Amino acid sequence: MKRRRKIGLLGGSFNPAHEGHRDISLAALAYFGLDEVWWLVAPQNPLKSTDGMAPLATRIASAQAKAAHPRIRVTDIEIRLGTRFTADTLAKLVDLYRDCRFLWLMGADNLVQIDHWKNWQQIFHLLPIAVFDRPTYTYRALAAKAARRFAKFRLRESASLELIETSAPAWMFMHHRLNPISATAIRAEAAQAEARRAAARRH
Numbered sequence: 358m359k360r361r362r363k364i365g366l367l368g369g370s371f372n373p374a375h376e377g378h379r380d381i382s383l384a385a386l387a388y389f390g391l392d393e394v395w396w397l398v399a400p401q402n403p404l405k406s407t408d409g410m411a412p413l414a415t416r417i418a419s420a421q422a423k424a425a426h427p428r429i430r431v432t433d434i435e436i437r438l439g440t441r442f443t444a445d446t447l448a449k450l451v452d453l454y455r456d457c458r459f460l461w462l463m464g465a466d467n468l469v470q471i472d473h474w475k476n477w478q479q480i481f482h483l484l485p486i487a488v489f490d491r492p493t494y495t496y497r498a499l500a501a502k503a504a505r506r507f508a509k510f511r512l513r514e515s516a517s518l519e520l521i522e523t524s525a526p527a528w529m530f531m532h533h534r535l536n537p538i539s540a541t542a543i544r545a546e547a548a549q550a551e552a553r554r555a556a557a558r559r560h
């Protein structure tokens with residue numbers, strides 16, 4: 358039987374894309390023996406404000422520039438599938454790409470709030486999940502409702518190469534090197550730089 362390709366899925370706003378996205382994607386390729394990581398640039402995170410959200414085309418361009426790797430693929434697949442909620446997107450992907458195994462990737466901040474996502478438990482039952490640690494979120498993430506609800510399905514990090522072959526629910530918390538970068542910080546820095554330029558023009 359033909360080997361199924363192993364694909365990590367990193368959904369995100371990418372407003373803008375940054376080194377943290379690339380870092381966990383490259384780590385995921387290695388830890389989980391993946392063939393590719395697909396970046397699913399979300400048209401609009403249902404829980405985030407539209408204020409300050411750059412147009413999808415701008416965020417895709419930012420993701421393409423940042424990814425710059427032959428095994429990271431940037432996609433607007435939620436536009437093409439017509440989905441807005443992750444549970445719907447993943448159900449369609451699993452159904453459409455029968456020749457692939459999928460692994461959902463996310464940072465620890467999203468484990469904290471995933472129980473507010475639409476049909477979040479279906480996501481745990483649909484495919485394995487890898488959560489990457491993120492500064493300030495470690496304890497909140499491991500104490501979060503989702504971590505507690507699925508505690509008995511958490512695998513040891515040392516079994517990372519088996520995760521994508523394991524039937525869902527199965528998830529792992531990766532104590533990967535912490536990377537403090539965030540899109541929020543990048544936007545704040547850009548806004549400050551713009552304010553300084555505006556002040557300089559007034560003088």
Ligand SMILES: Nc1ncnc2c1ncn2[C@@H]1O[C@H](COP(=O)(O)OP(=O)(O)OP(=O)(O)O)[C@@H](O)[C@H]1O
Nearest residue numbers: 368369370371377463464489491536538539540541
């Ligand atoms: N530095 C990081 N370490 C680990 N995971 C990260 C990091 N940055 C982003 N991620 C994860 O990548 C995915 C997409 O993140 P997103 O595009 O929202 O970036 P962000 O920096 O979290 O943005 P914002 O600050 O606007 O919320 C999410 O699952 C997020 O948790």
Ligand SMILES: O=C(O)c1ccc[n+]([C@@H]2O[C@H](COP(=O)([O-])O)[C@@H](O)[C@H]2O)c1
Nearest residue numbers: 368369370399402404442443444474475
């Ligand atoms: O499906 C939901 O209800 C849902 C709610 C919040 C976030 N998500 C998804 O979570 C992923 C990470 O979002 P973000 O904005 O933290 O990068 C992205 O793919 C979003 O579409 C999904």
